[in-house]
Amino acid sequence: MEPTNKVLMINYEKCTGCRLCELVCAVKHDGKSNPVRSRIKVMKWEHEGLYIPMSCQQCQDAPCINGCPVNAISRNEELGRVEVNYEICIGCRTCVSVCPFGAMNFNHIDRKVIKCDLCDGDPQCVRFCEVKALEYVDSTDVSIVKKQEAALRLSVAGKKATALQAE
Amino acid sequence: MALDRKIAYINLTTGEIKTSSIPLEVRKKFIGGRGLDAYLLFNHTKKGCDPLGPDNALIISGGLLTATCASATARSHFMAKSPLTGLLGSANMGGFFAPELAWAGFHHLVIKGKAKKPVYLYINNGEIEIRDAENIWGKTTTETQWAIRDELNDQEVKSCVIGPAGENLVRFANIMTGIKNAAGRTGMGCVMGSKNLKAVAARGTMDINIAHPVEAFEYNKRFIDQITSAKVNQTQGTLGTPFIWGATNSWGGVRTRNFQYNQCEYADDIEPERIDEICEETMGPYHMSGCFACQVHCRAQYKIPSGPFAGKYDEGPEYTSQGAFGGEPDCKSAETVLVGNHLVDQFGMDNLETGSIISWAMELFELGILTRKDTDGLDLSFGNDEALLEMVERICYRKGFLGDTLADGGIQASEKIGKKSFDYLIQVKGMNNLHSDERATPALALNIATASRGSDHLRSRPAIDLYHLPEKVLRKIYSNPIPYDGPLSSEHTEYIGKSWQVFWQENCYMAVDCLGICKYHTMFLGATLPNFEDWPKVIYYNTGIEMTPEEIWDVAVRCNTIERLFNIREGLTRNDLKKGDTLNHRYFDEPCRRGAPDVIGKTIDREKFEIMIDEFYKYKGLDKNGVPKPETLKKQGLKNEPSHMV
Numbered sequence: 001m002e003p004t005n006k007v008l009m010i011n012y013e014k015c016t017g018c019r020l021c022e023l024v025c026a027v028k029h030d031g032k033s034n035p036v037r038s039r040i041k042v043m044k045w046e047h048e049g050l051y052i053p054m055s056c057q058q059c060q061d062a063p064c065i066n067g068c069p070v071n072a073i074s075r076n077e078e079l080g081r082v083e084v085n086y087e088i089c090i091g092c093r094t095c096v097s098v099c100p101f102g103a104m105n106f107n108h109i110d111r112k113v114i115k116c117d118l119c120d121g122d123p124q125c126v127r128f129c130e131v132k133a134l135e136y137v138d139s140t141d142v143s144i145v146k147k148q149e150a151a152l153r154l155s156v157a158g159k160k161a162t163a164l165q166a167e
Numbered sequence: 168m169a170l171d172r173k174i175a176y177i178n179l180t181t182g183e184i185k186t187s188s189i190p191l192e193v194r195k196k197f198i199g200g201r202g203l204d205a206y207l208l209f210n211h212t213k214k215g216c217d218p219l220g221p222d223n224a225l226i227i228s229g230g231l232l233t234a235t236c237a238s239a240t241a242r243s244h245f246m247a248k249s250p251l252t253g254l255l256g257s258a259n260m261g262g263f264f265a266p267e268l269a270w271a272g273f274h275h276l277v278i279k280g281k282a283k284k285p286v287y288l289y290i291n292n293g294e295i296e297i298r299d300a301e302n303i304w305g306k307t308t309t310e311t312q313w314a315i316r317d318e319l320n321d322q323e324v325k326s327c328v329i330g331p332a333g334e335n336l337v338r339f340a341n342i343m344t345g346i347k348n349a350a351g352r353t354g355m356g357c358v359m360g361s362k363n364l365k366a367v368a369a370r371g372t373m374d375i376n377i378a379h380p381v382e383a384f385e386y387n388k389r390f391i392d393q394i395t396s397a398k399v400n401q402t403q404g405t406l407g408t409p410f411i412w413g414a415t416n417s418w419g420g421v422r423t424r425n426f427q428y429n430q431c432e433y434a435d436d437i438e439p440e441r442i443d444e445i446c447e448e449t450m451g452p453y454h455m456s457g458c459f460a461c462q463v464h465c466r467a468q469y470k471i472p473s474g475p476f477a478g479k480y481d482e483g484p485e486y487t488s489q490g491a492f493g494g495e496p497d498c499k500s501a502e503t504v505l506v507g508n509h510l511v512d513q514f515g516m517d518n519l520e521t522g523s524i525i526s527w528a529m530e531l532f533e534l535g536i537l538t539r540k541d542t543d544g545l546d547l548s549f550g551n552d553e554a555l556l557e558m559v560e561r562i563c564y565r566k567g568f569l570g571d572t573l574a575d576g577g578i579q580a581s582e583k584i585g586k587k588s589f590d591y592l593i594q595v596k597g598m599n600n601l602h603s604d605e606r607a608t609p610a611l612a613l614n615i616a617t618a619s620r621g622s623d624h625l626r627s628r629p630a631i632d633l634y635h636l637p638e639k640v641l642r643k644i645y646s647n648p649i650p651y652d653g654p655l656s657s658e659h660t661e662y663i664g665k666s667w668q669v670f671w672q673e674n675c676y677m678a679v680d681c682l683g684i685c686k687y688h689t690m691f692l693g694a695t696l697p698n699f700e701d702w703p704k705v706i707y708y709n710t711g712i713e714m715t716p717e718e719i720w721d722v723a724v725r726c727n728t729i730e731r732l733f734n735i736r737e738g739l740t741r742n743d744l745k746k747g748d749t750l751n752h753r754y755f756d757e758p759c760r761r762g763a764p765d766v767i768g769k770t771i772d773r774e775k776f777e778i779m780i781d782e783f784y785k786y787k788g789l790d791k792n793g794v795p796k797p798e799t800l801k802k803q804g805l806k807n808e809p810s811h812m813v
Contacts (some may be wrong), residue, residue, distance in 0.1 A: 027236045034373070
């Protein structure tokens with residue numbers, strides 16, 4: 001299999017905060033509904049209506065890999081993900097503490113660390129997210145989309161600045 | 168498993184807490200949610216109990232499917248004897264509270280007694296603690312929620328709370344969660360306030376095992392696709408419930424100036440598009456919020472653009488608020504709708520009842536029944552935005568004669584005000600009507616007249632009756648799962664066949680309320696949405712319980728009968744203007760003045776209306792007076808109520 005360039009793109013401005021992604025993540029992986037079993041989590045600032053889904057960024061130079069004392073975490077290039085080998089993992093949770101995104105979770109029921117595995121290339125959170133706050137796209141596309149949005153903002157800002165100057 | 172979620176019995180006088188499991192036999196009879204709440208209420212209260220006394224039971228619940236792998240199972244339900252109506256009190260809301268309660272191990276809480284001082288309940292993974300709430304008493308609904316999170320040092324806690332209105336025993340105070348999710352009707356927040364109970368906070372990380380996870384997962388996807396492919400939900404997901412404002416107003420279904428007109432001339436000024444426009448600076452791009460696991464996401468977000476509340480974030484306004492703070496009081500500004508909505512959200516009072524009762528007072532002011540002496544100098548004229556917003560606050564804090572009087576609800580207020588004021592009150596069973604006008608739509612009129620919690624559009628409204636669907640389509644919908652070969656009419660101004668539609672919808676809505684699903688996910692506003700035939704699989708895959716569509720129907724019928732038994736026990740009689748299945752005389756006597764050609768001039772025909780009631784009673788197995796017949800109770804397995812199974 002070819003290495004994939006695909007990434008989980010989170011566009012939080014589209015997120016409605018419904019947490020269906022958390023529900024399907026938990027049920028898909030563990031057959032149980034429970035937010036602590038979810039690999040993805042929607043962080044919320046309810047008093048201003050801001051919702052930001054957080055999940056593993058599958059870093060190239062991942063702190064969790066570097067920090068793991070028993071080399072239980074590695075990159076799987078074919079699936080474009082960072083994964084945990086539970087045969088080796090000793091449950092020390094170093095990865096939980098070093099992850100800059102809080103994306104390595106500790107499931108206190110099964111007493112093990114859990115993280116996004118991109119559902120082996122078919123992320124179910126993406127499949128269920130009707131508003132497309134979550135998308136699974138080529139990483140090159142992500143930067144193009146971001147460039148486009150930023151350019152548009154610049155253009156609007158430019159027009160506003162011109163208008164201000166004209167006043 | 169969903170089935171291992173428990174009932175907790177909490178006595179706030181003694182501090183005693185007991186828990187019990189829910190036997191499968193009870194599940195099969197009442198499923199859960201509102202249906203089981205009704206059974207619990209009937210069993211745990213005595214005839215004539217004081218709604219604000221310690222013997223009233225406040226029941227809080229999630230549905231059978233809450234937080235399982237099913238779509239939009241966010242609904243929590245609240246039940247008690249209503250301090251507004253003296254009959255069934257019942258209200259339902261979305262948000263994130265019910266799932267958290269289920270993850271904390273409970274499906275139903277039965278709260279009785281009265282705490283000596285303000286308290287709140289903290290429910291955490293099977294444990295229930297009664298905690299001191301003196302520091303949060305007096306706070307608004309959102310302040311209360313954030314204060315509880317800070318006190319418990321846990322930002323994941325979800326609470327249902329009362330605001331100042333509930334504390335001040337405003338009889339239509341609601342219970343709220345999040346920014347604007349409200350169990351709005353029948354004064355459940357007033358009951359909570361009477362128990363000195365400020366909030367119920369839940370936090371749970373207990374597994375809900377899915378009986379058949381793979382099947383449940385895939386079926387859920389199918390379900391969501393069915394729901395999101397409906398045009399009505401797509402529109403709802405961009406505009407929220409206000410999407411029906413323009414259409415309803417155009418044919419003449421929106422009451423304005425209390426009940427004087429049935430169409431407002433400035434509808435465009437309070438349309439959601441207008442709200443987007445004025446909030447663009449403060450809120451930015453248009454955005455929606457969703458309740459737990461729901462892909463309809465019908466809650467619009469806004470920030471008030473100007474004035475003393477500039478920059479305040481809120482959600483909505485719903486269709487109801489457009490009427491309550493726009494059409495009914497004849498106020499023409501979107502800003503007023505936004506501020507009014509924000510005030511009731513923060514105070515924790517029912518937007519519908521608030522706007523409606525103030526509009527009634529405005530009409531009384533116009534008629535001279537109320538004077539400036541009664542209003543402490545306030546010019547309570549129709550269209551006076553400032554007076555409207557001032558009255559919202561006066562009601563919440565029971566300020567002045569009128570604030571205090573209106574806070575007791577329409578019927579009590581009318582008894583205090585006297586002078587024919589009651590004749591102008593647009594209520595059924597003591598609860599005011601939505602700003603909708605049902606004079607041209609007999610099916611909808613029957614719905615509000617017979618809804619178990621008083622005038623209400625969410626108990627049995629055949630909303631699709633307005634779509635003029637071909638009779639063939641109606642027949643397909645309304646002859647399942649129980650055969651029906653009587654008449655049906657596509658014409659919304661007709662009386663024929665409407666009683667069956669109302670009866671069918673009553674059972675459909677009861678079923679979703681038992682399951683804990685939102686009504687936008689069933690046959691409410693869209694004719695292609697799931698109903699009886701779609702639910703057996705959702706129930707089976709998630710809980711393992713096998714039920715046929717007919718069995719679900721039977722449960723719904725049974726639960727509706729229990730609600731009826733409660734109302735009959737507390738004094739409902741067929742023709743009682745204050746406690747009966749009938750309408751204000753204005754529905755029969757005052758013709759519609761505006762609207763579409765087939766609406767202008769319409770009133771409800773009293774004779775035909777009574778025939779509809781007769782038919783409706785017949786379908787429900789009630790006698791001519793609306794009392795369940797002995798054979799009905801026997802057939803539905805209710806002849807020994809109260810039977811105290813739980």
